[in-house]
Amino acid sequence: MKQPLWKPSPERKEQTNMTDFMRLVNDRFGKNFSEYDELYAWSVENIEDFWALMWEYGGIVASKPYDRVVDNLDDMFNSEWFPGARLNFAENLLRFRDDRTAMVFKGEADEQRRISYRELYDMVARLAKSLREHGVGIGDRVAGFMPNMIETVAAMLAASSIGAIWSSCSPDFGFQGVMDRFGQIQPKVLFAANGYSYNGKKFDSLEKVSEITKSIPEVEKVVIVPYTESNPDLGGIRGAVMLDDFLAKEQGLEIEFTQLPFEHPLYIMYSSGTTGVPKCIVHGAGGTLIQHLKELILHTDLSREDTIFYFTTCGWMMWNWLVSSLAVGATVVLFDGSPFYPEPGALFKLAMDEEITVFGTSAKYISAAEQFGVKPRENYDLEPLKAILSTGSPLSVDSFHYVYRDIKEDLCLSSISGGTDIISCFALGNPNGPVYSGELQCRGLGMKVEAYDLEGKPVVGEKGELVCTAAFPSMPIYFWNDEDDKKYLGAYFETYPGIWHHGDYVEVTENGGMIFYGRSDATLNPGGVRIGTAEIYRQVEAMPQVADSLVVGQEWDNDVRVVLFVKLEDGTELSEDLIKEIKTNIRKNATPRHVPERIIQITDIPYTINGKKVEIAVKRVIHGEDVPNKDALANPEALDLYKDIPELSA
Structure with missing residues (x-):
């Protein structure tokens, strides 16, 4: 029998929000639940009752109550949540307006900056007035090309208070990467910082901002922070x-929170771009809010007394998730820069200085901290820390042990997994449960998450495809410019009609947990950052020396490394100069994260009969696995070229 690494004391378990919520379920519905598995089973068997109670428990602020919890629950794609309700997302995040600290911002080598809930409300009020005066209204897009700083959050809240739609990109994106995203949604106003810092160096953003405004004529105003x-x-x-100069000068303004339907668009997120330019995924205000409240209050055990941190950029959905902590009244810590500058333990020093209680990061960061020899338990006082969250890629067994050995013995280590697609999680932490x-x-x-075997049947204790078999409120409301919902349906409902298919390879364990084995599709995931192969192809195949290419993720050193195979034009060899040129091209026009760790010359690229590159088949070959369904390939013999390549064993 597998032994847990940690489990909460009876006293700690008694005091969690999860226990409090369970008591409410017991009282309201005549149950006698004491364990999470019982509560979970009830929640997926009584979906309407669960989400109605979550609305109440989360204290959702609405000017008009909902008529029904959900319409068309049995038709996952066409379900509609909380029809009749009128609310505003920003109003829910700004429900606290006192002098407690709302946010702390720490730039790499800068002193912390703080803003209270009262000051945040005032800043958002002034921004919202200015946006309205510049013609921003319901449904307009407001974009941020910004570091993870206070002004980014305030701009998002101001936009959503009006009913505008917010979308953001990290400032390390190259021009083409930004255009692939913002070029599709045509924002009216763009917020941008003049630059950003990373690893002790300052980088200018204004040249890219100038290019962006020249290329997107719909941008009417650029607000520089x-x-x-x-x-x-x-x-x-x-x-x-x-x-x-943009901010309204008046003090003491009241925000006019536009009251909107539950499924009014709030955020535009972006797919990884595996099959072309990234898809623009539109998330609704109500679904995002209620799902985040559930995950923060119940699964993370967050309250007003907590200080929560997540190491993220504002181009990753964990930024959106983190910011929703304002609705709970917690203190949110924002960080921008290298997590290992000016010292390897920089983030743990921040945790000590700010008395962080919930520390979120990526699996790659935890692995790298161990490799750097960081031992927070010896060097930093982390007494307030009660939980570490990890996401982006599967957390290795070694990293689980590192956390409890070298960071802190008594904390809840919650590896979580979901995605941009649902702006939330399918699997996550349980403050009442053991950690294995x-x-x-x-x-x-x-x-209602299951692992499906090859026959489309749920299995426990075996690997399978992650599916969700019942509707949930944070499904995307639609994709931008997606006629007849073709892209949306193709992304999630093609494999199992009527059932959400996510593209993760998972196992539901006997004790109710989940093990994630990585992506089952062609999305790359180095260091927990989702990268689409198409974003690399667009840069590489525009080069005259390259005839064709194929990129895959190789499992390596408890992570994924990007491997690029290039078929070169006749008479061209893969020289060091050409490798450097390829990497520079990708870094400049995508992001540094897209740059492959290995570039290997190959003589043929395998394709399906209908002309699609077979990345998954090549990925299986380089990992020594069998490739099923070779009949679907136009040139199956090409797969033999990818076997036993020396460069992939070092």
């Missing part, structure tokens, strides 16, 4: 204005 310098030159940027090495603690309440 000074970060790496106080008085940047805005001369080359059409419609640019400094933040201080290599496992995510539980499936999320109200999320």
Whole structure:
């Protein structure tokens, strides 16, 4: 029998929000639940009752109550949640307006900056007034090309208070990467910092901002936030204005929170771009709110007394998730820069200084911290820390042991997994449950998650495809510019009609947890950052030396490394200069994370009969696995070229 690495004391378990919620279920529905598995089973068998109670328990602020919990529950794609309700997302995140600290921002080598809930409300009020005066209304897009800083959150809240739709990109994205995203949604206003810092170096953003505004004529106003310098030159940027000049001057403004339907669009997120330019995934305000409240309050055990941190950029969905902590009244810690600068333990020093209680990061960061020899338990006082969250890629068994050995013995280590697609989690933490090495603690309440075998049947204790067999509120409301929902249906409902198919290879364990084995599709996941192969192909195949290419993720050193195979034009060899040129091209036009660790020359690229590259088949070959269904390939003999390649064993 597998032994847990940690389990909560009876006293700790008694005090969690999960226990409090369970008591409410017992009282309201005449149950006698004492264990999470019982509560979970009830939540997926009584979906309407569960989400109605979560609305109440989360204290959702609405000007008009809902008529029904859900319409068309049995038709997953066409379900509609909380029809009749009118609410505003920003109003829910700004429900606290006192002098407690709302956010702390820490730039790499900068002193912390703080803002109270009262000051945040005032900043958002002034921003919202200015946005309205510049013609921003319901459904307009407002975009952020910003570091993870206070102003980014305030701009998002101001936009959503009006009913505009927010979308953001990390400033390390190259011009083409930004255009592939913002170029599709055509924002009216763009917020951008003048630059950002990473690993002790400052990088200018204004040249890219200028290119963006020239290429997206719909951008009417660019609001520049000074970060790496106080008085940047805005001369080359059409419609640019400094933040201080944009902000309304009045003090004590009241925000006019536009009341909107539950499924009004809030965020546009982006798929990884595996099969072309990234798909624009539109998430609704109500679904995002209620799902995040469930995950933060129940699964993370977050309250007003907590200080929560997540190491993320504002281009990753964990930023959106983190920011929703404002609705709970917690203190949110934002960080921008390298997590290992100016010292390997920089983030744990931040945790000590700010008395962080919930520390979120990626599996790659935890692995790297161990490799750097960081021993927080010896060097930092982490007494307040009660939970570590990890996501992005599966957390290795070694990393589980590292956390309890070298970080802290008494904490809940919650590996969590979901995605941009649902702006939330399918599996995550349980403050009332044990932690087993290599496992995510539980499936999320109200999320009817299964592992399907090859015959489409649910299995326990065996590997299978992650599916969700019942509707949930944070499904995307639609994809941007997706006629007849073709892209949406193709993304999630093609494999199992009427059932959400996520593209993760998983196992539901006997004790109710989950093990994730990585992506079952062609999405790359190095260091927990989802990368689409198409974003690499667009850069590489535009080069005259390259005839064709194929990119896969290789499991390596408890992570995934990107491997690029190139078929070169006749007479061309893969020289060091050409490798450098390929990497520079990818870094400049995508992001540094897209740059392959291995570039290997190959003489043929395998394709299906209908002309699709077979990345998954090549991935199986380089991992020594069999490839089924070779009959679907136009040139199956090409797969033999990928066997036993020396460069992939070092």
